[in-house]
Amino acid sequence: MSIRARFKLAWPGFTLDADLDLPGRGVTAVFGRSGCGKTTLLRCIAGLERGAGRLDVHGEHWQDENTFLPTHRRPLGYVFQDARLFAHLSVRGNLDYGMRRAAGAVPQGDVASHKSSHGAPVIELLGLEPLLDRLPDRLSGGEQQRVAIARALLTAPRLLLMDEPLASLDHARKQEILPYLERLRDELDIPMIYVSHAADEVARLADHLVVMEGGRAVAQGPLAETLARLDLPIRLGEDAGAVFAATVIERNAEWHLARVEFDGGELWVRDSGAAMGRRVRVRILARDVSIANSRHDDTSIMNLLPATVMAHAAEDHPSAILVQLRIGGTALLARVTRRSAQRLDLAPGREVWVQIKAVALIG
Amino acid sequence: MPSLPNFAADLGAIWLTLKLATVTTALLLLIGTPIAWWLARTRSWWKGPVGAVVALPIVLPPTVIGFYLLLVMGPEGAVGRFTEWAGIGLLPFTFWGLVVASVFYSMPFVVQPIQNAFEAIGDRPLEAAATLRASPLDAFFSVALPLAKPGFITASILGFAHTVGEFGVVLMIGGNIPDKTRVVSVLIYDHVEALEYAQAHWLAGGMVAFSFLVLLALYTLNPSGRKGTASR
Numbered sequence: 268m269s270i271r272a273r274f275k276l277a278w279p280g281f282t283l284d285a286d287l288d289l290p291g292r293g294v295t296a297v298f299g300r301s302g303c304g305k306t307t308l309l310r311c312i313a314g315l316e317r318g319a320g321r322l323d324v325h326g327e328h329w330q331d332e333n334t335f336l337p338t339h340r341r342p343l344g345y346v347f348q349d350a351r352l353f354a355h356l357s358v359r360g361n362l363d364y365g366m367r368r369a370a371g372a373v374p375q376g377d378v379a380s381h382k383s384s385h386g387a388p389v390i391e392l393l394g395l396e397p398l399l400d401r402l403p404d405r406l407s408g409g410e411q412q413r414v415a416i417a418r419a420l421l422t423a424p425r426l427l428l429m430d431e432p433l434a435s436l437d438h439a440r441k442q443e444i445l446p447y448l449e450r451l452r453d454e455l456d457i458p459m460i461y462v463s464h465a466a467d468e469v470a471r472l473a474d475h476l477v478v479m480e481g482g483r484a485v486a487q488g489p490l491a492e493t494l495a496r497l498d499l500p501i502r503l504g505e506d507a508g509a510v511f512a513a514t515v516i517e518r519n520a521e522w523h524l525a526r527v528e529f530d531g532g533e534l535w536v537r538d539s540g541a542a543m544g545r546r547v548r549v550r551i552l553a554r555d556v557s558i559a560n561s562r563h564d565d566t567s568i569m570n571l572l573p574a575t576v577m578a579h580a581a582e583d584h585p586s587a588i589l590v591q592l593r594i595g596g597t598a599l600l601a602r603v604t605r606r607s608a609q610r611l612d613l614a615p616g617r618e619v620w621v622q623i624k625a626v627a628l629i630g
Numbered sequence: 631m632p633s634l635p636n637f638a639a640d641l642g643a644i645w646l647t648l649k650l651a652t653v654t655t656a657l658l659l660l661i662g663t664p665i666a667w668w669l670a671r672t673r674s675w676w677k678g679p680v681g682a683v684v685a686l687p688i689v690l691p692p693t694v695i696g697f698y699l700l701l702v703m704g705p706e707g708a709v710g711r712f713t714e715w716a717g718i719g720l721l722p723f724t725f726w727g728l729v730v731a732s733v734f735y736s737m738p739f740v741v742q743p744i745q746n747a748f749e750a751i752g753d754r755p756l757e758a759a760a761t762l763r764a765s766p767l768d769a770f771f772s773v774a775l776p777l778a779k780p781g782f783i784t785a786s787i788l789g790f791a792h793t794v795g796e797f798g799v800v801l802m803i804g805g806n807i808p809d810k811t812r813v814v815s816v817l818i819y820d821h822v823e824a825l826e827y828a829q830a831h832w833l834a835g836g837m838v839a840f841s842f843l844v845l846l847a848l849y850t851l852n853p854s855g856r857k858g859t860a861s862r
Contacts, residue, residue, distance in 0.1 A: 315757055338760035339768075345761035351754050355776040364772070365762030422762055 276318035296473035304482040314338040344419030350411035352403035369422035409440035466506030495598035497580040508552035531595020556601035570623040651793040654732040670748035696802025740789040747781025
């Protein structure tokens with residue numbers, strides 16, 4: 268179960284040359300700036316662009332030199348940045364559209380009826396019951412996008428492609444949709460390729476990361492590992508940081524804080540309501556981590572942890588460097604000035620203390 | 631008091647006019663839709679020339695179109711030879727000759743609104759349909775046609791009204807044969823020539839009222855800004 272994609276495509280001023288080997292499960296984020304080719308790559312996978320190359324999905328041949336399965340024969344779901352609902356059909360009609368065609372000639376019940384095998388659960392999952400009889404132009408942007416996601420899911424896709432589904436939404440609408448996407452990831456067993464230029468969405472949703480630049484995949488691998496790579500954070504800029512899993516082990520009512528345990532230590536975080544024992548994702552940005560040679564208790568910073576310097580790399584600005592540290596089995600990134608790095612002598616192998624100013628619990 | 635109008639001749643002309651306009655509009659929707667689809671979506675070099683040919687009747691005097699159609703469909707013309715060979719006979723001065731001429735003459739008024747509607751729809755809804763397992767033909771019927779409905783309404787009304795109103799082409803191709811090729815516009819001309827102003831008034835006034843109602847229907851059914859586009 269995996270996805271092998273190799274595409275070459277040349278347009279005036281743009282070349283896509285991507286070679287990807289993606290896991291057949293979980294969320295793969297394709298991350299990069301606008302114009303890096305991530306949407307074109309997704310369109311090639313869907314067959315909406317015809318790039319030269321090969322595509323195998325779960326051992327099925329979708330494309331090579333001799334074959335090109337047209338889009339409507341590829342068992343995929345596609346969520347466009349603009350929802351692209353059919354304006355002449357109600358929400359119900361939009362949902363029925365793909366479901367009926369994917370079911371083939373077999374007559375199907377109405378999408379909302381319980382006779383249809385998976386219609387009702389998807390409508391419930393995305394909270395669409397109250398919207399079914401409305402026309403698309405009576406929906407908010409967030410609602411339209413939820414309908415578009417459900418419409419794609421109802422074709423029973425073997426691969427779900429999402430092209431920046433949140434990019435055209437404001438912050439509040441994003442927060443409205445993100446929990447639905449997390450439920451999708453956790454409750455459905457459909458591999459997802461999620462194109463985004465927003466590092467926070469990627470950190471929250473992805474299990475696997477592909478970083479694109481100039482039409483090429485410059486890095487790919489499991490999320491935590493890839494994010495902690497020193498040769499990439501330069502491209503992430505302010506968003507450089509580490510993401511790893513942790514477990515809630517204490518909730519302190521007096522201070523409204525929670526204690527989480529990860530492979531290498533414990534952290535205090537703001538209590539977000541996550542239940543005891545719950546697995547959570549923790550994100551620590553490189554700019555929120557500082558380094559000291561000894562333990563300082565006379566500070567407002569709660570999270571002080573011993574760590575080992577692994578490596579460092581140059582940053583965009585010549586005054587700063589990025590330091591990769593290891594705490595137990597977990598990698599962390601810190602951005603410090605070059606001057607401090609020299610003063611503290613942060614050579615690889617050195618034992619230091621890290622002070623973490625902010626920890627975000629995501630998902 | 632003017633004499634009572636000769637209603638029989640008038641009714642015959644009205645019936646013939648409506649029949650001609652209905653047949654022409656129906657044929658134009660069948661022929662014009664594929665042309666409009668092609669013009670809206672092609673990137674071919676031919677788009678310009680074909681679009682220009684379709685639009686020619688807008689700028690040409692009807693007599694010019696009528697003259698050439700008469701030549702082409704006449705006994706020496708290519709189409710005339712074909713129709714004689716096929717056993718249909720010659721088309722000029724017949725009802726079907728008028729239909730052929732009207733199809734050419736009203737073509738731009740049907741093709742252009744449909745083409746504009748298809749262009750406004752663009753690729754996006756069709757790509758969405760393809761990702762939902764719709765073949766291109768399926769997507770055309772289930773997405774493009776319904777979304778282009780306002781364009782089709784405009785096209786039908788304009789094509790019909792324009793055929794009702796044609797005069798020069800009819801005279802060139804069909805002449806003035808009662809119940810065969812004498813349409814309302816030609817009959818009005820006859821009445822005026824014969825100084826039968828009362829009868830001319832009946833028909834001319836009727837045409838004014840008809841045209842007003844058609845345009846009223848067009849602007850009420852199809853308010854601008856509700857062109858067929860997918861919701862974004």
